[in-house]
Amino acid sequence: AQKVTQAQTEISVVEKEDVTLDCVYETRDTTYYLFWYKQPPSGELVFLIRRNSFDEQNEISGRYSWNFQKSTSSFNFTITASQVVDSAVYFCALRGGSNYKLTFGKGTLLTVNP
């Protein structure tokens, strides 16, 4: 069984603050894929990043960075110098290597206030 837990239901920050969104996952697969998606108020899901289980190299892309740690089954997402446009629901998702199902966490609502 696969499970993704996003313990933070809502986070509110002031513009320019750094914010980290937590994601913890469970899977029995040795090969798996982790994703982060952003859902703005308009509703569509915007792909942010995919990470393979065999690649623990952390990544930075502009103001975004991701910290993947297999030892703690975590895949956290950090936004540096947050902006109002970052306000959205962020979803962490997991796909096991042996199936085609993408399992989502319940999402974290991030509100960035000016």
Next chain:
Amino acid sequence: DGGITQSPKYLFRKEGQNVTLSCEQNLNHDAMYWYRQDPGQGLRLIYYSQIVNDFQKGDIAEGYSVSREKKESFPLTVTSAQKNPTAFYLCASRQTDNYGYTFGSGTRLTVV
């Protein structure tokens, strides 16, 4: 531009009526998926299809039906047997040799 089109964006139906949500993709993707989103619940898988004329139930298939007669199309019917149909429905597709999923913009269904 390639993508997934879901129509309509907003849909209202009376209780007891079946309703079909459209999902069309021009990405030439093999696999297609339907997810349901409720506030605070994340996305839950309803049905998925890996090839034409084949589909499997997801975690919450009861009260829903699908068809996959064409590669480009994966319509979802919300039947009167679905006890709580009001929700946001998202369609997605994926090429089988690629692990990226592309999502449509969703249909918000309200049953009154």
